[in-house]
Amino acid sequence: xxxxxxxxxxxxxxxxxxxxxxxxxxxxxxxxxxxxxxxxxxxxxxxxxxxxxxxxxxxxxxxxxxxxxxxxxxxxxxxxxxxxxxxxxxxxxxxxxxxxxxxxxxxxxxxxxxxxxxxxxxxxxxxxxxxxxxxxxxxxxxxxxxxxxxxxxxxxxxxxxxxxxxxxxxxxxxxxxxxxxxxxxxxxxxxxxxxxxxxxxxxxxxxxxxxxxxxxx
Amino acid sequence: xxxxxxxxxxxxxxxxxxxxxxxxxxxxxxxxxxxxxxxxxxxxxxxxxxxxxxxxxxxxxxxxxxxxxxxxxxxxxxxxxxxxxxxxxxxxxxxxxxxxxxxxxxxxxxxxxxxxxxxxxxxxxxxxxxxxxxxxxxxxxxxxxxxxxxxxxxxxxxxxxxxxxxxxxxxxxxxxxxxxxxxxxxxxxxxxxxxxxxxxxxxxxxxxxxxxxxxxxxxxxxxxxxxxxxxxxxxxxxxxxxxxxxxxxxxxxxxxxxxxxxxxxxxxxxxxxxxxxxxxxxxxxxxxxxxxxxxxxxxxxxxxxxxxxxxxxxxxxxxxxxxxxxxxxxxxxxxxxxxxxxxxxxxxxxxxxxxxxxxxxxxxxxxxxxxxxxxxxxxxxxxxxxxxxxxxxxxxxxxxxxxxxxxxxxxxxxxxxxxxxxxxxxxxxxxxxxxxxxxxxxxxxxxxxxxxxxxxxxxxxxxxxxxxxxxxxxxxxxxx
Numbered sequence: 001x002x003x004x005x006x007x008x009x010x011x012x013x014x015x016x017x018x019x020x021x022x023x024x025x026x027x028x029x030x031x032x033x034x035x036x037x038x039x040x041x042x043x044x045x046x047x048x049x050x051x052x053x054x055x056x057x058x059x060x061x062x063x064x065x066x067x068x069x070x071x072x073x074x075x076x077x078x079x080x081x082x083x084x085x086x087x088x089x090x091x092x093x094x095x096x097x098x099x100x101x102x103x104x105x106x107x108x109x110x111x112x113x114x115x116x117x118x119x120x121x122x123x124x125x126x127x128x129x130x131x132x133x134x135x136x137x138x139x140x141x142x143x144x145x146x147x148x149x150x151x152x153x154x155x156x157x158x159x160x161x162x163x164x165x166x167x168x169x170x171x172x173x174x175x176x177x178x179x180x181x182x183x184x185x186x187x188x189x190x191x192x193x194x195x196x197x198x199x200x201x202x203x204x205x206x207x208x209x210x211x212x213x214x215x216x217x
Numbered sequence: 218x219x220x221x222x223x224x225x226x227x228x229x230x231x232x233x234x235x236x237x238x239x240x241x242x243x244x245x246x247x248x249x250x251x252x253x254x255x256x257x258x259x260x261x262x263x264x265x266x267x268x269x270x271x272x273x274x275x276x277x278x279x280x281x282x283x284x285x286x287x288x289x290x291x292x293x294x295x296x297x298x299x300x301x302x303x304x305x306x307x308x309x310x311x312x313x314x315x316x317x318x319x320x321x322x323x324x325x326x327x328x329x330x331x332x333x334x335x336x337x338x339x340x341x342x343x344x345x346x347x348x349x350x351x352x353x354x355x356x357x358x359x360x361x362x363x364x365x366x367x368x369x370x371x372x373x374x375x376x377x378x379x380x381x382x383x384x385x386x387x388x389x390x391x392x393x394x395x396x397x398x399x400x401x402x403x404x405x406x407x408x409x410x411x412x413x414x415x416x417x418x419x420x421x422x423x424x425x426x427x428x429x430x431x432x433x434x435x436x437x438x439x440x441x442x443x444x445x446x447x448x449x450x451x452x453x454x455x456x457x458x459x460x461x462x463x464x465x466x467x468x469x470x471x472x473x474x475x476x477x478x479x480x481x482x483x484x485x486x487x488x489x490x491x492x493x494x495x496x497x498x499x500x501x502x503x504x505x506x507x508x509x510x511x512x513x514x515x516x517x518x519x520x521x522x523x524x525x526x527x528x529x530x531x532x533x534x535x536x537x538x539x540x541x542x543x544x545x546x547x548x549x550x551x552x553x554x555x556x557x558x559x560x561x562x563x564x565x566x567x568x569x570x571x572x573x574x575x576x577x578x579x580x581x582x583x584x585x586x587x588x589x590x591x592x593x594x595x596x597x598x599x600x601x602x603x604x605x606x607x608x609x610x611x612x613x614x615x616x617x618x619x620x621x622x623x624x625x626x627x628x629x630x631x632x633x634x635x636x637x638x639x640x641x642x643x644x645x646x647x648x649x650x651x652x653x654x655x656x657x658x659x660x661x662x663x664x665x666x667x668x669x670x671x672x673x674x675x676x677x678x679x680x681x682x683x684x685x686x687x688x689x690x691x692x693x694x695x696x697x
Contacts, residue, residue, distance in 0.1 A: 062494040063446075103378075105242075105420050108447055112494065130421075155309045155348050156378050184496060185309050185566060189321075202493060 003034055007043040010075065014047025015054075017067025019074050022047075026078035036082040044072050044079075048119045055204065062112075065204075069115045093120070094214040097145035099127035099136060100183075101160035106153035109183060112203040113149065120207035133164045140177060146217065147197075147210050152183040161186070162194040178213040182206070218509065223516045226454070226509070230462035234266035239417045239466045243424035246470055253473050264466075271465050274472040275517055279479045282520045284342055284372035284436070285403040287393065287667075291371040292403075293341045295481070295520040299554035300587050301341035302580035303374065304334060304573060305524065305561035306409075308347045311568040312532075314655070315691050319567055322347030324360045324683035326568070330560070331368035332663045332687035333573060333655060339559075339580030342407075344374040346560050347568045353681050358382040359389060362406065363675065364685035366393060370665045374407045380429040383408065385679070387435065392675050393667060401434075408437040412470075413463040415441070415448035427467070431474045438480035439467045445502065446489035453488075453502060457509040460484055464513075481555060482514035483522035496564050498527035499536070504544025508551035515552060522555030523548060526576065529564050533572040533648045537562060542579060549583050556583070574651035578630045585626040629654065656690055663687050 006029050013021035022044075029039045051068045054060045098114050100107060107129050114126045125143040127136065140148050150161050161181050168174045180198040181191050191199035198209045218226070241247045241264045251257050254270040283294040284301075293301050311322040314329070326347055334343040345361045352360035358377040365373045366389070377383045386406065394400035410426040412419050430437040441463050443449035445456035464482060471478050486506035490497045497503075507523040514521030526545035530537035545558055558580055560573035601616040611617050630647050632639060639645075645653075666672075666686075676682060 058492060061491045062489075063491055103422055105414055105418070109494075155307055156376075158309070187310075 003032065006032060006034065007039065007046070010039065010043030011047035011050060014044055014068050014071050014075070015051045017051075017064055017071050019067075019071045022071035022075040023078055026075040030078065030082055036079050036086060039079060040076070040083075044075055045119075045121070048072055052204065066112065066115065069119045072119045073115070093122045094146040094210065095123040095125060095143055096147045096149055096210060097125045097127060097136070097140045097143050098149040098151070099131045099139075100129040100151045100153075101136075101157055101164065102130060102132045103160060104152045104154055104157040104183075105129040106151075106183075109153065109203070110149075110151040113151070113182065113200075113206045116203045117206055117210065120211075122207070122210060133160070133167045136164060137168065137171065137173065145177060146214050147178045147180060149180045149182065149206070149210075151181075152186065155185045158183075158185060158190065161190075161196070165194050165196060178210075178217075180206075180209060180213070218512050220516075223512050226458050226461055226513060227516060229458040230465055231266075231268040231271060233417070233459065233462040234271055234466060235268055236265070237417060238263040238265040239413075239419055239463070240264075241419045241424070242421045243419060243428075245428060246419060246424045249428075249470060249473050253469075255469075266466065266469065271469055274469045274476075275465065277472050277476040277478075278468060278517065278519050279477060280518045280520075282436075282438075282479045282481050284374075284407055285405045286371045287366065287373075287405045288370035288665075289403065291341070293372065295522075295554040298341070299520070300549055300583060301555050302339055302559065302583070303342040303344050303555060303557045304330070304340060304346045304559040304576075305527065305557050305565060305568075306344035306346055306374065307376070308561050308566055308568040309350075310563075310566055311347055312562075312570065314570055321350035322568060323351045324349040324364050324685060325351075325688055327361055328364035328368050328685050328687040329659055330568070330570075330573065331365045331373075332665070333570070333658055334559075335369040335371060335663070335665045336658045337574065337577040339577035339584070340371065342372045342374055342555075343369045344557060346573070349683065351683060353683070356385075356679065356682060359385050359679060360683045362386050363389060363679075363682060364687075366390070366406070367666055367672070367685045368663055368687050372405055372407060374409060376409045377426075380426070383430065383433065383435070387433075388678065389675060392678060393671060395671075404436055406435065408435055410437065410439050411442060412439050412467055413441050415443035415463060416459060417463065417466075419466070424470075427470060428474060431471055431478060434475075436479070438471070438483065440483045440485060441467070442485040442487075444487045444489050444496065445506070446491055447494070449486075451488070451491070453505055453509065456486065456488075457506060457513070460486055460506070460510070461513050481520045481522045482510060482517065483555070484510045485524040485527075486510070495529075497529060498524065498564050499529035499540035499544075501543055501547070503527060504547030507544070507548035507553055511548060511551040511553040514554075520554045521552070523553055523557065524565075525549070525553060525556040526558035526579065527565060528562060531563050531567075533562065533569050533575060533651070537572060538575070538647075541576060545579065545583060546586065549587060556580070570655045571648045571651035574654045575630055575647060578628055582626055582628075659687060659690050 010025040055065045118124045127139050178197040181196045188199050200206050200209050250264045256265045330346050334340045345365045349360040390400045391397045410423050412424040412427045443460050449456040449459045487498045488502040507525050511521045525548035526541040528537040528540035559576035562569050630650050
């Protein structure tokens with residue numbers, strides 16, 4: 001199969017959220033000795049951009065976007081060994097450490113943000129739910145994170161986001177990380193009040209926000 | 218649902234509990250479940266519920282639930298006194314009365330809302346509507362319960378982040394009641410918790426609350442809050458079966474701890490907006506799912522409740538009116554006993570004073586609807602029909618005059634003037650009319666406030682406590 005056709009099929013499988021087809025076409029790309037970096041950029045990412053645009057216009061719904069993201073991740077698993085073997089790297093966009101704060105185990109929103117960021121080529125370290133402040137900081141240090149993303153769903157756990165930033169300041173680490181916040185009750189006003197570096201109302205805003213922050217670094 | 222379908226949902230729930238089970242993160246709860254016949258998958262912490270266990274423990278749930286008010290005339294028992302109405306709870310933000318800007322809510326807002334709810338006849342209970350951003354450290358819950366109890370004699374419902382804060386709330390209640398025993402005779406607060414994080418997960422801390430609050434013996438019960446399409450199946454039937462399974466899991470633990478503990482089958486069920494993932498409690502599906510919950514509660518012979526009448530609207534407007542009206546009427550007609558309806562906008566995020574007054578009127582209309590067509594010989598009015606005869610009028614009959622102040626519902630907010638009267642009167646909108654009512658109520662001293670001696674003893678006990686007073690509205694607040 002010619003190169004263009006494979007990439008086109010790959011992008012289409014992503015848009016369709018067809019995990020099997022995406023994996024199949026990723027394999028076909030490797031068998032046809034396509035450049036793995038180009039396969040990511042003009043196949044996988046092209047598909048995500050296309051569906052992202054449709055989502056923005058309201059033509060596709062959130063579950064379809066998530067299916068596409070899953071297909072993306074599975075196809076990426078096929079390409080990763082090849083990228084590594086050829087010592088190629090997708091453009092390093094930065095590392096984001098993400099998790100919910102202490103006392104909050106609501107993970108669905110956080111998981112969506114995590115997935116969306118991954119499909120946009122960020123290195124995402126997801127530390128799950130119910131993290132206390134110090135362990136988040138430890139994990140961020142370990143992961144050499146650029147951005148720390150904190151999620152909460154309950155008004156009762158929101159203060160933990162504030163506390164996190166205060167502790168970061170006390171430990172003289174505030175300048176080292178960008179801290180972004182999100183979750184049901186969180187607003188731009190709250191983000192400003194606790195001196196967070198950013199806030200997004202919905203998951204699709206996350207990559208734009210993070211990109212903008214890292215660019216400032 | 219037909220009674221057969223109700224049974225199918227029950228059967229489906231038992232199957233979920235038996236085969237899929239519930240991830241119980243709280244160790245003490247796992248032990249309790251296992252000691253009472255459940256099975257634990259050690260590696261995963263998943264508890265599986267044999268149907269006999271579930272069936273056994275649901276038998277001890279009482280068929281009624283009583284809320285006590287600081288003033289006993291406000292005591293309410295459901296289902297007998299139902300449907301009863303309550304404010305929505307714990308919004309972080311509020312439309313400031315004076316500036317009409319949205320800001321964080323505070324303890325003085327709670328005082329004003331409590332004062333209003335005490336005066337508005339549609340509300341039977343006061344669920345503390347907002348959080349208190351001005352709370353001193355360590356007094357988070359006190360800064361909510363104190364202004365609420367100080368300004369409202371109706372039963373007060375709220376939550377507390379920890380058992381330590383509950384001890385403070387109880388200490389506050391004992392001081393108000395005069396002595397500890399007096400409070401326990403008629404406990405005038407009720408606490409909520411949400412141990413289930415859908416799907417099928419019980420959290421460490423909120424399950425801890427279920428255990429400790431239940432042991433204490435303070436009135437309390439859990440609320441399920443599934444989101445169909447996100448944390449529950451998108452189909453309403455599947456979502457109801459899952460919610461019902463979660464209810465049974467939670468209530469099994471309550472009944473293990475205290476057989477005969479009164480509870481309410483209460484939920485805040487929603488459907489995700491699949492277009493963008495938005496949280497959509499204003500959807501009609503919330504009303505439909507609550508119809509299902511009311512039927513399941515009926516099947517178990519226990520009282521039902523739910524957040525019927527929420528809205529995604531950003532101001533007290535047409536959308537807030539139709540969303541609140543539609544799902545609450547759906548839930549009401551299915552027999553929901555407790556409706557949490559009042560005061561919140563923007564998917565439970567913002568409290569609005571005009572909305573709480575408009576919802577009071579909706580509550581009164583719903584109570585009227587629940588009374589329905591009251592059948593009696595007297596109400597049939599055959600004598601009056603004969604007396605009036607063809608072509609007469611009923612307007613001036615004693616049958617009408619005797620009943621005109623009690624039989625029809627006379628709205629305070631809804632406008633029924635003629636076009637020209639309305640125009641001449643300033644073309645007042647329902648929202649403006651509601652705010653006028655707020656101003657009217659809040660400009661009079663609150664008769665509900667407890668005595669200076671009681672207040673002094675509270676302020677001595679809790680140093681640095683918020684003032685908790687319902688402040689008069691600034692003269693600058695003009696009618697809209």
